[in-house]
Amino acid sequence: MSAIPSSPLKAEVKKLNFYYNLVQALNDVNLPIAEKRITALIGPSGCGKTTYLRCFNRMHDLYPGNRYEGEIILYPDQLNIISPKVDPIEVRMRISMVFQKPNPFPKTVFENVAYGLRVRGEARRNLLEEKVEKALKQAALWEEVKDRIHDLAFNLSGGQQQRLCIARALATNPEILLFDEPTSALDPTATSKIEELIMQLKKEVTIIIVTHNMQQAARVSDYTAFMYLGEIIEFDKTDKVFTHPSIRLTEEYITGRFG
Amino acid sequence: MEFKEKFIEKILLLIAFSSISILALIAFFIFGEGLPLIWKIGPKAFLFGERWVPSQGSFGILPMIVGSFWVTFGALLLGIPLGLACAIFLCEWTPPWAGMILRSAIQVLAGIPSVIYGFWGLVVLVPLVRNYLGGPGLSILSGSLILSIMILPTIISISEDSLKALPPSYKAGALALGATHWETIWRVLVPAARSGIVASIILGMGRALGETMAMIMILGNAVKMPSSFLDSARTLTTNIGIEMGYATGDHRQALFATGVILFLIIMFLNALAIVLSRRRVG
Ligand SMILES: Nc1ncnc2c1ncn2[C@@H]1O[C@H](COP(=O)(O)OP(=O)(O)OP(=O)(O)O)[C@@H](O)[C@H]1O
Ligand SMILES: [Mg+2]
Numbered sequence: 171m172s173a174i175p176s177s178p179l180k181a182e183v184k185k186l187n188f189y190y191n192l193v194q195a196l197n198d199v200n201l202p203i204a205e206k207r208i209t210a211l212i213g214p215s216g217c218g219k220t221t222y223l224r225c226f227n228r229m230h231d232l233y234p235g236n237r238y239e240g241e242i243i244l245y246p247d248q249l250n251i252i253s254p255k256v257d258p259i260e261v262r263m264r265i266s267m268v269f270q271k272p273n274p275f276p277k278t279v280f281e282n283v284a285y286g287l288r289v290r291g292e293a294r295r296n297l298l299e300e301k302v303e304k305a306l307k308q309a310a311l312w313e314e315v316k317d318r319i320h321d322l323a324f325n326l327s328g329g330q331q332q333r334l335c336i337a338r339a340l341a342t343n344p345e346i347l348l349f350d351e352p353t354s355a356l357d358p359t360a361t362s363k364i365e366e367l368i369m370q371l372k373k374e375v376t377i378i379i380v381t382h383n384m385q386q387a388a389r390v391s392d393y394t395a396f397m398y399l400g401e402i403i404e405f406d407k408t409d410k411v412f413t414h415p416s417i418r419l420t421e422e423y424i425t426g427r428f429g
Numbered sequence: 430m431e432f433k434e435k436f437i438e439k440i441l442l443l444i445a446f447s448s449i450s451i452l453a454l455i456a457f458f459i460f461g462e463g464l465p466l467i468w469k470i471g472p473k474a475f476l477f478g479e480r481w482v483p484s485q486g487s488f489g490i491l492p493m494i495v496g497s498f499w500v501t502f503g504a505l506l507l508g509i510p511l512g513l514a515c516a517i518f519l520c521e522w523t524p525p526w527a528g529m530i531l532r533s534a535i536q537v538l539a540g541i542p543s544v545i546y547g548f549w550g551l552v553v554l555v556p557l558v559r560n561y562l563g564g565p566g567l568s569i570l571s572g573s574l575i576l577s578i579m580i581l582p583t584i585i586s587i588s589e590d591s592l593k594a595l596p597p598s599y600k601a602g603a604l605a606l607g608a609t610h611w612e613t614i615w616r617v618l619v620p621a622a623r624s625g626i627v628a629s630i631i632l633g634m635g636r637a638l639g640e641t642m643a644m645i646m647i648l649g650n651a652v653k654m655p656s657s658f659l660d661s662a663r664t665l666t667t668n669i670g671i672e673m674g675y676a677t678g679d680h681r682q683a684l685f686a687t688g689v690i691l692f693l694i695i696m697f698l699n700a701l702a703i704v705l706s707r708r709r710v711g
Contacts, residue, residue: 229601229605232604260607262607269601269602269605271598287614289606289609
């Protein structure tokens with residue numbers, strides 16, 4: 171559990187504990203997040219992957235009684251994003267999230283992507299149009315939807331909806347993009363499109379992805395953290411984790427002997 | 430087995446049709462009683478006539494139509510923002526225990542008979558309006574105030590239900606993009622629940638248009654074109670309610686004809702509610 175990435179860090183988790191009321195879900199976890207790289211979180215169901223990911227944009231703040239301890243330092247300004255003094259809205263402005271199931275708003279394609287910009291006070295039509303187009307292109311969706319940009323987003327296929335959600339998150343230029351099993355609700359074709367897209371995106375944004383799918387982690391990520399029972403058991407370069415794991419438990423998990 | 434299925438199907442069909450046929454029966458009866466009079470004096474004279482003097486045979490219901498619309502409009506002006514605010518507050522901000530209390534208070538509000546509302550309005554609101562704003566006190570303003578309270582339960586409960594029925598992923602998605610709670614509510618949740626909210630407003634409107642007892646007690650019942658919110662007025666329903674007891678002949682028919690107009694307005698509103706709540710716009 172050492173392996174400091176060679177590239178510069180975008181964030182660093184230090185001695186993070188997380189509690190759902192009295193239940194501790196994360197136990198003293200540490201993790202470096204390399205800038206413009208993809209870090210994958212893997213581990214059996216219930217080990218705390220989603221919990222971990224949601225700490226990064228303070229989604230746990232929605233429910234009273236949830237409690238963080240420790241630090242998640244965001245670089246370059248060294249902001250501890252889980253400090254109670256830091257406004258969760260500010261954190262979510264910088265760190266965006268794509269959910270497991272595509273969740274477009276019941277609005278048009280355009281308004282979905284423009285939403286984050288509007289929330290940030292952008293009302294100039296030409297600028298909105300420009301940014302929406304850019305985000306849709308980044309999300310590899312533009313060609314498919316450019317003629318129905320003002321149609322309801324629900325008319326898109328599941329995979330297109332998920333890419334729309336990615337575009338929606340990208341439109342505001344987040345520094346980190348969080349993915350929680352972004353393809354688990356999609357068919358194989360749509361899945362491979364999203365995987366390709368995620369690999370493209372790391373040129374521009376730091377990515378953390380939670381996945382159940384070991385092949386997916388191996389294919390897309392640069393670093394992999396293996397979690398078990400609220401702890402990080404092993405963290406290393408992805409090919410190292412998948413070819414020469416240094417811990418027995420990791421090996422047993424990736425070879426499918428449990429999980 | 431086959432036979433039993435068919436039998437049940439037929440029975441259900443019969444029941445469904447019997448409720449429609451009751452509606453048809455009511456319509457048929459009211460129209461049958463009312464239409465001849467409208468025909469006799471002419472639809473234009475009936476709808477746009479400003480004089481209602483049954484003893485002289487003048488049956489113009491324009492003041493009542495205008496009265497109904499003023500009172501309803503006033504009630505909505507107050508009831509919509511208040512009801513919507515309550516609904517949003519209930520499902521987004523209220524802790525569960527306070528929600529329980531509020532919801533049962535709203536239930537009670539819905540269960541109070543309209544005479545009691547009228548009584549309270551007469552004793553409390555009417556003097557207040559008379560003393561502080563002038564006029565007879567028995568006025569459109571007093572009526573609107575009372576009605577806005579009476580339609581609150583409808584607006585609140587249906588709006589709240591439609592907000593509650595939204596998938597939680599909308600809220601999570603909006604918040605994850607850096608929206609504040611209020612931006613999430615106003616730009617995502619309320620638009621998403623729009624159809625239910627519109628339906629609640631139209632049902633509230635129907636309730637306001639149909640209210641009779643409380644309005645008889647509060648509006649002052651003057652048969653003249655109202656020119657301000659402080660004037661007395663008469664609505665379509667109160668016109669029927671007040672005079673039906675002693676009306677005969679043409680007079681009686683004219684009251685049924687008033688009912689025809691009311692019926693048409695309500696049908697139109699219901700149709701509107703159905704159309705609007707089906708349409709979805711981004
Ligand atoms: N809202 C909550 N309140 C209390 N405990 C919770 C809550 N959400 C999750 N947990 C618990 O925290 C632990 C970690 O859950 P988490 O959802 O992070 O797991 P996960 O690794 O994402 O699992 P999966 O792969 O099934 O999505 C589990 O034991 C779970 O039961
Ligand atoms: Mg999960």
